[in-house]
Amino acid sequence: MTPELAPPFTPASPVELSIALLLSAFLFGLGVVGFLSRRNMIIMFLCTELMFQGTALAFIAFARQHMDVSGQVFVIFILTVAAAEAALALGLVVLLYRCRETLSSEAWSSLGESQASSASDAPSASAAGGAL
Amino acid sequence: MSPLVLALTPRATIAPEYAWLGLVVLLPLISAAACALCAAFGCKNKLPAAITVAALGSSFVIVLKAYLSYAGPVEVPIFEWINFSWGSGGKFHSFVADCSLYIDTLTLFWMLFVTGLGTLIAIYASEYMEANRGAGYARFFFGISVFLFAMSSLVMGDNLAMLYLGWEGVGLASYLLIGYDYHRPSAVAAAKKAFIVNRIGDLGLALGIFMLWANYGTLRYDELFAAMAAGGQSSVDWHISVIPFLIMLGAFGKSAQFPLYVWLPDAMEGPTPVSALIHAATMVTAGVYLIARMYPFFELHPDALATVAWVGAGTALLAATIGMMQHDIKRVFAYSTISQLGYMFMGLGVGTSFGACYHTFTHAFFKALLFLTAGAVMHGFAGQLDLRKLSGLRRLPGWRIVSWTMFIGCLWLAAFPFTAAFYSKDAILLAALTSPRWDFVLLGWVGLFTAALTAYYTFRVWFRVCAGPLHFEMGSDGHHDEHAEHGHSHPAEHGAHESHPHAPRWAINGVLLLLAVGAIAAGLPSYLELFAHASNWVQMMIAGSSAAQGAGLAQAHGAAHAGSDAHHGSVLGMDPHTGLAIVGTLASIGGISIAWFLHLYSRASADNLLAWLRARPFVVWIPGAMENKWYVDEIYHGIFRFPLWIGAQVLSLGDKHFLDGALVDGFARLPIALGKVFRPLYAGVLQGYAVTMVGGVGLVLAWVTWVWLRGFN
Numbered sequence: 127m128t129p130e131l132a133p134p135f136t137p138a139s140p141v142e143l144s145i146a147l148l149l150s151a152f153l154f155g156l157g158v159v160g161f162l163s164r165r166n167m168i169i170m171f172l173c174t175e176l177m178f179q180g181t182a183l184a185f186i187a188f189a190r191q192h193m194d195v196s197g198q199v200f201v202i203f204i205l206t207v208a209a210a211e212a213a214l215a216l217g218l219v220v221l222l223y224r225c226r227e228t229l230s231s232e233a234w235s236s237l238g239e240s241q242a243s244s245a246s247d248a249p250s251a252s253a254a255g256g257a258l
Numbered sequence: 259m260s261p262l263v264l265a266l267t268p269r270a271t272i273a274p275e276y277a278w279l280g281l282v283v284l285l286p287l288i289s290a291a292a293c294a295l296c297a298a299f300g301c302k303n304k305l306p307a308a309i310t311v312a313a314l315g316s317s318f319v320i321v322l323k324a325y326l327s328y329a330g331p332v333e334v335p336i337f338e339w340i341n342f343s344w345g346s347g348g349k350f351h352s353f354v355a356d357c358s359l360y361i362d363t364l365t366l367f368w369m370l371f372v373t374g375l376g377t378l379i380a381i382y383a384s385e386y387m388e389a390n391r392g393a394g395y396a397r398f399f400f401g402i403s404v405f406l407f408a409m410s411s412l413v414m415g416d417n418l419a420m421l422y423l424g425w426e427g428v429g430l431a432s433y434l435l436i437g438y439d440y441h442r443p444s445a446v447a448a449a450k451k452a453f454i455v456n457r458i459g460d461l462g463l464a465l466g467i468f469m470l471w472a473n474y475g476t477l478r479y480d481e482l483f484a485a486m487a488a489g490g491q492s493s494v495d496w497h498i499s500v501i502p503f504l505i506m507l508g509a510f511g512k513s514a515q516f517p518l519y520v521w522l523p524d525a526m527e528g529p530t531p532v533s534a535l536i537h538a539a540t541m542v543t544a545g546v547y548l549i550a551r552m553y554p555f556f557e558l559h560p561d562a563l564a565t566v567a568w569v570g571a572g573t574a575l576l577a578a579t580i581g582m583m584q585h586d587i588k589r590v591f592a593y594s595t596i597s598q599l600g601y602m603f604m605g606l607g608v609g610t611s612f613g614a615c616y617h618t619f620t621h622a623f624f625k626a627l628l629f630l631t632a633g634a635v636m637h638g639f640a641g642q643l644d645l646r647k648l649s650g651l652r653r654l655p656g657w658r659i660v661s662w663t664m665f666i667g668c669l670w671l672a673a674f675p676f677t678a679a680f681y682s683k684d685a686i687l688l689a690a691l692t693s694p695r696w697d698f699v700l701l702g703w704v705g706l707f708t709a710a711l712t713a714y715y716t717f718r719v720w721f722r723v724c725a726g727p728l729h730f731e732m733g734s735d736g737h738h739d740e741h742a743e744h745g746h747s748h749p750a751e752h753g754a755h756e757s758h759p760h761a762p763r764w765a766i767n768g769v770l771l772l773l774a775v776g777a778i779a780a781g782l783p784s785y786l787e788l789f790a791h792a793s794n795w796v797q798m799m800i801a802g803s804s805a806a807q808g809a810g811l812a813q814a815h816g817a818a819h820a821g822s823d824a825h826h827g828s829v830l831g832m833d834p835h836t837g838l839a840i841v842g843t844l845a846s847i848g849g850i851s852i853a854w855f856l857h858l859y860s861r862a863s864a865d866n867l868l869a870w871l872r873a874r875p876f877v878v879w880i881p882g883a884m885e886n887k888w889y890v891d892e893i894y895h896g897i898f899r900f901p902l903w904i905g906a907q908v909l910s911l912g913d914k915h916f917l918d919g920a921l922v923d924g925f926a927r928l929p930i931a932l933g934k935v936f937r938p939l940y941a942g943v944l945q946g947y948a949v950t951m952v953g954g955v956g957l958v959l960a961w962v963t964w965v966w967l968r969g970f971n
Contacts, residue, residue, distance in 0.1 A: 158952055162945055170944075235942035 130193050138190045146187035154180030165230045167219050171212075178208050270360060270416075270480045273332035279324055279359055280336045282317045282369065283410045289313035290403035297396035304391065306399040307384035314380050314406055318373035324366060331362035331803075333416050333480060340419065351475065355419030360479050364803030367615065367796070368413045368547055371622045372540045374776075376406050378769050379539075382630055383531035385765035386637055398438060398529065405431035405536055412544055417477040418467045421548070425463060425512065428541045429456045435536060436528040448524035455521040459511015463548075466504030470555075473498055479551070483804055486554045502562035505552055506569075513545025515603055516573040519596050520891055526588040530633025533588060538595045538629050539622040546602045546618050550611050550805035564697070567607025567690070571701040571708075574600030576888065578711040582718070583884035587632045587643045590719050594671060595625055597712060604705060605686035608698045611805040613685030616783070616796040620678040623777040624670035630773065631664035634766050635723065638759040642733030645719055650728035656761025661724040663770040668720040670777050672713035672850055675843045678781030683709060684838050692834050706845050713849025721858035730759065 138146070157177030161170050182201045189197025219229070226233040293306045335358045343352035359365075380402055387398050408427025415421050429452075437449030471477055474485045509515070514522035525537045536542070549556065549566065556562045574597045581593030598621050605614030635651070636643050638660075652661035673680045687709075690702030762770075783795040800806055832840070856864040872878050883889060939950055 162948055162952065165945075231944045234944065 130195070135190070135193065137193055138187065143187055143191050147184060150180045150183040150187065152180070153177070153183060156180075165232055167222065167229050167231050168216075170231060171215050171219065175208060175212070178204060269484060270331040270333045270362070272335065274335055276324070276332055276334040276359075276361065277336060279320065279334050279361060279414070282320050282324075282373070283359075283407060283414060285313040285317050285320075286310075286403045286406035286410065290400050290407060293396045293400035293403055297400065300392065301396055302392040304384055304388070304395075306396040307380065307387075310399040310403050311377060311380045311384065313403065314373055314377040317406065317410065318370075318377050321366065321369045321373050324361065325370060328361070328363070328366060331360070331480075334359040334361060353471065353477075355417045355477055357420065358416040359414045360416030361414065362803045363799040363801075364547075364550060364615070364805050365414055367619070367799040367803075368543075369410060371619055372409055372413065373406070375539050375622055375626050375773075376402070376409075376535060378772055378776075379531050379535040379626060379630070381765055382534075382633075382769040383529070385763060386531055386633055387529060394438060398435070401431050401435040401438065401532070402535070405435070405541065409540055409544070413547060416479060418470065418479075418482075419477050421551075422463065422467060425460065425508070425544065425548075428536070428544060429453060429460065429512070432456075432525070432528075432532075432536050432541055435532040436525050438529055438532070439527070442527070445527040448521075448527040452521040452525050455518050456511045459508045459518050462504045462506070462511070463508025466501050466508060469497060469501045469504060473501070479804065483554060499559035499562075502552075502556045502558050503565070505548060505555065506562065506566060509545030509548045509603075510569065511545075512548070513542050513599050513603070514573075514596050515545070515569050515599065516576060519573060519577065520894060522596055523589055523592045523887070526586075526592050530588065530629055530636055533592070534626045534629035534633065537592070539626040542595065542599055543602070543618045543622065546599070546606065546614055549603070549606050550615055550800070550803075553606075553611055553805045563607045563609065564695070565607070567604050567698060567701055570600045570603025570605070570607055571690075571704045572600070573597070574604060574708045575704055575711075576600075578708045578715065579884055580887045582711060582715045583881060585644050585646055587635065587645055587719055587723065588629070590645070590715055591625070591628050591632060594628075594712060594716065595621075597708060598625065598671070601683060601686055601705060601708075604690065604701060608686070608690045608693055608701065610685060610689035612794075612797045612800045613682065613689055615800050615805065616685055616794075617679070617682035619796060620670070620682045620777070620780040623773060623780045624667045624679060627663060627770065627773040627777055628667035628671060630766070630770055631660050631667060634660045634762045634770065636733070637766070638761060639730060640733040640759075642731060645722040647731040648723045649726045649730065650724070651730070652724045653728040654730075654759070654761075657759075659767045659770055660762060663774045664724060665720055666774045666777060668716045671716045673709055673842060673846050674713075674850070675839070675846065676781075678777060678784065680842065680846070681781060681784035684842055687842065688834055688838050691838060706841055709842060710845035710849040713846045714853045717850045717853035718857050721853055725858050726861070732759070 154177050157173045157175070157180060160173035160176065164170055164173065182204050185197040185200050185204070187197075189195060222234065223229055289310050289312075292309045296306045296309070335356060337357050339357040340353060340355040342354075343350065345351050380399070383398065383402070387395055390398065405428055408424045408431055410424070412421050412424025412428060415424060433449050433453040436452050437446050439445045467477065470482065474482055476482060476485070507518075511518045522537060522542065526533050528537070556566070577593045577596035577600060581590050581597060584590045584593060598617065602614040602617050602621070605611070605617060632643065635648065638657070639648065642648060651657045670677045670679045673683045683705075687702050687705050690698045690705060693699060693702070783797075786792040787794045856867065868881055871881055886892075939946070
């Protein structure tokens with residue numbers, strides 16, 4: 127049994143919920159688009175943080191809708207994990223930068239299948255990359 | 259089926275107090291282990307020879323002691339080896355093959371000459387092989403010890419499983435020793451040939467043993483003979499009557515009978531003491547022993563013994579004709595071995611297991627002697643064995659013992675009157691010629707004709723090599739190097755006498771003399787029978803064993819003697835004994851005389867005769883065919899080896915392209931192909947992975963939305 131929200135809190139109205147969810151979807155979408163379109167690793171990392179916040183907002187909205195604190199507890203966990211991950215990720219970014227002297231994620235494509243090794247693979251791979 | 263005379267031999271008694279007989283088997287095994295240790299520690303002296311001679315000599319003494327204290331067949335349990343049983347009631351089965359010894363007179367008879375000759379030949383080999391000291395010396399004596407271990411387990415085991423163990427063991431020892439000089443491709447090929455041809459025979463023996471177990475539920479001789487005596491032969495199912503033929507096949511393989519004889523001449527690639535011990539005196543008589551031991555079972559099919567007789571006589575004649583035209587001394591003796599083994603099988607086939615065993619016994623001595631003299635020549639003349647390139651050795655100082663012991667061996671092989679072989683061969687031929695079956699009588703005359711051929715080719719060797727004017731060419735073996743060290747080899751003196759033959763010393767000469775004495779003494783049973791009216795010792799030995807059982811024909815002969823003076827059968831209208839003695843003497847002396855004329859008195863006439871034959875139509879091909887062994891090897895090559903080779907190539911291609919190519923590599927290509935499909939997704943571009951993820955999430959979302967919308971409509 128999770129504790130329920132007690133008065134004076136009341137369930138949100140459908141309009142208020144819709145606004146919160148739309149904002150949440152917007153933040154998430156912004157993060158996705160930013161992650162896919164930018165090559166700077168710090169920006170990409172910030173975009174993942176944006177996606178986090180979008181989902182966190184949806185949790186809070188539904189918690190209020192259902193008068194249940196579980197959603198808020200999840201948000202606390204998400205923030206904690208995000209903070210830890212930020213420390214780790216930024217450290218990684220610094221290391222990666224030291225290796226290649228650039229922040230571009232394209233400098234790190236050497237771990238994939240060699241583009242030169244199979245000619246037949248190259249067009250489809252570049253097409254996949256080029257389309258997005 | 260001839261009348262059976264069964265249950266003559268009492269059932270063996272269990273006698274654990276004879277456990278010391280196990281030493282006969284154990285000592286050669288210990289010696290083999292010691293020789294292996296010598297090889298491992300790089301022993302450079304004659305220690306391996308000393309160990310082997312000591313072990314084999316002790317074995318001989320133990321067998322002698324057992325013979326002197328023999329009082330009826332005994333079974334000596336040593337330890338439990340194989341003991342399974344399953345089922346119960348009517349379905350109870352058991353498979354018991356203990357490491358036990360079965361000691362009857364046949365066993366003792368065989369072991370006496372096996373261990374005795376083994377000891378003598380080991381002494382001979384200690385000198386013969388001395389050039390290999392440190393290198394293969396220990397390996398050679400290891401092989402000899404393994405052979406004696408296997409042979410004694412073959413002869414002394416109390417069940418067919420032990421016999422089979424020994425049977426394969428002697429095959430292994432033979433393989434190892436033929437291929438002793440493994441740097442020579444011909445020796446390696448000969449070793450493989452011997453092993454593979456023997457496999458064919460061994461398959462027959464193994465199947466025969468399986469059939470015996472399936473039908474009688476035991477492999478122990480004692481129980482098998484008891485089962486036979488209890489009427490086991492009354493069943494004439496094909497799977498009972500096939501047993502003697504399967505066993506016979508094993509015997510034909512090991513004892514080099516047609517069609518499996520081809521390995522024995524090639525086995526002469528082995529060192530000469532090996533040829534003497536394994537491929538002349540003892541191992542090749544294992545087939546004779548097997549048939550003699552399983553003699554009652556050859557009554558299971560009326561034609562089984564007749565087949566043995568026909569094969570034996572045919573092999574005797576075939577090998578003798580080939581032997582007449584060989585130039586290599588050892589090969590002549592090898593074919594004479596095959597021929598004499600043919601006589602033994604003929605003896606077994608016509609029902610005189612006594613004659614066969616007696617001939618085995620005398621043959622063991624004089625044939626070992628002949629091989630050892632050939633070995634002495636080979637040793638002294640740097641591997642020269644071509645009888646056209648050696649002459650008059652008896653005039654060469656230091657070679658008198660070799661020449662005259664070879665003369666004795668040749669006389670014995672030619673079955674000259676009053677030699678041991680004369681009596682043992684006569685025992686066989688007499689049984690054939692007085693047989694009520696007309697085909698056995700025919701085989702008897704074939705055997706007599708072969709005896710004349712034998713006398714001819716035997717003395718062809720002696721008159722060529724030991725008699726006549728002295729001249730010789732050295733062989734091409736490594737002794738040149740040895741002589742170069744001694745300063746004997748002078749490049750300027752190339753010619754017939756480019757290096758000196760070195761005469762044999764005490765070990766070789768002593769053993770030759772002992773064997774000559776042995777060959778002479780082998781006739782003692784007959785001399786005593788003739789002049790002291792004693793019973794024939796060999797006959798008593800064989801009569802007291804399983805080999806005497808079921809020998810209806812031999813029994814009939816003995817019974818005829820016992821019954822009245824009136825004789826059964828006749829040879830040329832005379833009393834068979836006298837008649838055969840006269841005809842046999844004529845055959846022997848006739849053969850020797852022809853050899854004397856062609857190869858000593860007028861050697862040119864031998865060439866003239868050949869030229870004359872080669873100029874006649876119809877016979878022009880015969881000398882060449884005899885020299886080329888009637889092309890049997892080539893025929894086997896065409897009929898068996900070539901098709902098998904084709905089959906092997908086809909299977910090899912199938913293996914390479916279908917099993918390995920299509921199946922194994924095909925399955926390996928499956929994940930590669932799958933990988934090709936998914937590889938573009940992992941191009942190493944971070945955003946590419948993200949697109950895949952987002953795309954996946956999008957697909958899931960679209961599906962959920964579609965389901966949701968459909969649910970509402």
